[in-house]
Amino acid sequence: MADVMTTPPRLTLDIEQPQGDFKLAVRLDLPGDGVSGVFGASGSGKTSLLRVIAGLDRPQQGHIKLGQQVLLDTQRGIFTPPHQRRIGVVFQEARLFPHYCVRGNLTYGMPHPAPGRLAEIVELLGIEALLTRMPGTLSGGEARRVAIGRALLSEPQLLLMDEPLTGLDGPRKEELLRYITRLTQQVDIPVVYVSHDAEEITTIADHLVVLKAGRVEASDALHTLLHRFDLTHGLGGFDAASLLEGEVVAHDHAYGLTYLALDDEHRLTLPGTAAPIGSRLRLRILARDIALALTPPPGTSYRNQLDATIVDTAVLPEAPHTVELRLRIGTRFLRARLTRKSWDDMGLAKGMNITALIRSVSFNPL
Amino acid sequence: MSLSPAEWEAIRLSLLIGLAAVAWILPLGIGVAWLLARHEFRGKAVLDGLIHLPLVLPPVVVGYLLLVALGRQGVIGAWLYSTFGLSLPFTWQGAAVASGVMAFPLLVRALRLSLEAVDPKLEAAASTLGAGRWRVFTTITLPLAVPGLLTGTVLAFARALSEFGATITFASNIPGETRTLPLALYTLIQSPGQESAAARLCLIAVVIALISLVASEWLARRTRQRLQERDG
Structure with missing residues (x-):
């Protein structure tokens, strides 16, 4: 046709x-x-x-x-x-x-x-x-x-x-x-x-x-x-997530890992996939799987440490003791969730630069 | 036991008229049963009632009504005669019409039940695959209703074979034209000294009935088996 x-x-x-x-x-x-x-x-x-x-x-x-x-x-x-x-x-x-x-x-x-x-x-x-x-x-x-x-x-x-x-x-x-x-x-x-x-x-x-x-x-x-906080309850609630997409740049066959480039500066390490180099992968990352640090922590098992900026926050009426955050990583955005206690103890605020930590094993590439 | 020419004649006529009756009511019955099973329309109850009339009316009344409608002076009959030169009363075709009308409700009932049992969701699926109404009906609805179609056809055939009242009223009792087995038997019973001939005809009727019963049972089992194979 x-x-x-x-x-x-x-x-x-x-x-x-x-x-x-x-x-x-x-x-x-x-x-x-x-x-x-x-x-x-x-x-x-x-x-x-x-x-x-x-x-x-x-x-x-x-x-x-x-x-x-x-x-x-x-x-x-x-x-x-x-x-x-x-x-x-x-x-x-x-x-x-x-x-x-x-x-x-x-x-x-x-x-x-x-x-x-x-x-x-x-x-x-x-x-x-x-x-x-x-x-x-x-x-x-x-x-x-x-x-x-x-x-x-x-x-x-x-x-x-x-x-x-x-x-x-x-x-x-x-x-x-x-x-x-x-x-x-x-x-x-x-x-x-x-x-x-x-x-x-x-x-x-x-x-x-x-x-x-x-x-x-x-x-x-x-x-x-x-990324809309007001839709959190409907779209997953406790399992609220956001997406990152990137290009497969390398595989580490010895350790069974795949490296994904979000852009020129940001890379993610994931459990090994069969996706060919150069193909695009979409990752679904749960907000609760992300941890924050004020500075890149030494000696940690978090394989993914990304420089991020807090661009938006909200405390939802249905979950008054947690804080929902939107982070910017380069040109991408990512949702995260913390307890209100951590938020206060770390002195976090909108606009702050922090490090987002994600464990490789929390990824389930599709 | 060899059969006399008159007996052969009655058997031949019975089968001919039975088959002709089924042949003309089958397409009509399928159409009407589909209308009743799948559509809502004004006058549905009236149509349903009309179809069932032969089941509850005395057959003689049906024969008389046919005579009124299809006789040479009848509304439809006059038109048939002037247009096609066709005259139904006192002919084997007329007998086929009469026994067909009597068998019609049985056919429609069986067909309607099995059409209603076909899942409309399958028909909807077929239509989303580009099948128009006719194709949906011929490739999905009707094939899935085949068991009911068979039962209905055998039932209608048996009913047409045994038809007496409407046939004798509308088509009369003419040897070699409309004298089917039941009519021949009736004639023999009316005349004295024919008891053994009547008994012979009686036996023939029983044999034919048995054969069609066995045939229908065999057909039903075969289709059931085939459908089961399909279902695994």
């Missing part, structure tokens, strides 16, 4: 849909590339929003546009049915067709035969061995992977994923999350990813929408929202 569009198509919508005593009223403008996470507690309207975007529900009022295409405009009476939207959906419960084998499921939505494309997706998802199996014989994780492949092969312009990790146990969850992360990096389709799990969504999203009681509480780049 010829690539005519130079800018990826944004998804813009403004819809209202009452459902009993609940009302979904959402106005959004989502980027046309990368992963947009939709985060919220259950009952916040995430799945309803997804159904409206896919065309499975018809809102009472509003409009939806994907790039230049009008998918819905209630005033002009426009409603594009789901099968003409070219929007792929990965549902919570896989929803494989029980009377087709895995291959039949995968090819069901393919607009035209494309063996190369099929082979590529099958390989990407690691489902070669499953092709002749019937869906009833698959495990939960396998079924989800097939469902993802099926949606991708229908050549969607947008992929919606509704809590695709639901019901999987720890290791299976991590495995599938890794597949999805890899896929969102390799397949050039914008993704809207719905989840109620803060860790999951901060792992995968670039852009984040926070839904609360059917309304948009916040919508912005993920790293921006992670």
Whole structure:
């Protein structure tokens, strides 16, 4: 297919849909590339929003546009049915067709035969061995992977994923999350990813929408929202985290370590990864995993000692005895959390230069 | 035991009329069952009631109503005759219409139940994969409803085979045209001294019924097995 569009198509919508005593009223403008996470507690309207975007529900009022295409405009009476939207959906419960084998499921939505494309997706998802199996014989994780492949092969312009990790146990969850992360990096389709799990969504999203009681509480780049103190409670609370991204510059195979450059001056030491030199890694760092020192301490096991400046602080009403901090490291920002006692004892203040300490073993590179 | 030409004739007519009846009500039944199973519309209760009428009305009444509607002087019948030169009463086609109408509710009930059992979530998934209504129906809904489709078809066929009242009222009892097994048996019972011939026909009816029962049981088991293989 010829690539005519130079800018990826944004998804813009403004819809209202009452459902009993609940009302979904959402106005959004989502980027046309990368992963947009939709985060919220259950009952916040995430799945309803997804159904409206896919065309499975018809809102009472509003409009939806994907790039230049009008998918819905209630005033002009426009409603594009789901099968003409070219929007792929990965549902919570896989929803494989029980009377087709895995291959039949995968090819069901393919607009035209494309063996190369099929082979590529099958390989990407690691489902070669499953092709002749019937869906009833698959495990939960396998079924989800097939469902993802099926949606991708229908050549969607947008992929919606509704809590695709639901019901999987720890290791299976991590495995599938890794597949999805890899896929969102390799397949050039914008993704809207719905989840109620803060860790999951901060792992995968670039852009984040926070839904609360059917309304948009916040919508912005993920790293921006992670630094908003007022969203701490919703986005992880005790497990509040921020992200650092850097380039892999070296591996120490003897000690099993990987070195990541944040910029010219700041380097991090992490547990060894298989990521090739020059590739980019995203790290999720819990605020509570960071310690502060007034000067670089000698003789410590903290492998990462970074010069940092305190740029913002807050004491949250739900945690009156801890202090939330935002640190600047070069051009990056990092969240940290201290007890109020440490804060007072060390005489810390906004604008002070300090050293941020992070243990290498606290990193879990994605 | 060799069969007489008259007996062969009755068997042939019974099977022909039974198959023809099933053939014309099957597509219609699938459509109506789908409407009832998947859609809400005004007059749904009325349609549902109309379909079930043959199940509760005396068959003679159904035959009479058919005569009123499809007879040469009937509203539809007159039109059929003037447009296509087609006349249904007193023909085997007419018998197929009558027994089809009588079997229709059984077919629709079985089909509707199995269509309702198909998960609409699968249909929604198919539509997000680019399948329009027709493709969703033919590739997802209908194949998953096959067990009900089979049961309904066998049931309808059996009902059409045994149809008596509506057929004799609408299509009459004409040897070689509309005299099916039940009608031939009735004729024999009416005439004195035919007890042994009647007993023979009775036996044939039992054998045919048994064969279709066994066949349907075998078909049902086979589809169940195939579905189980699929489910693992």
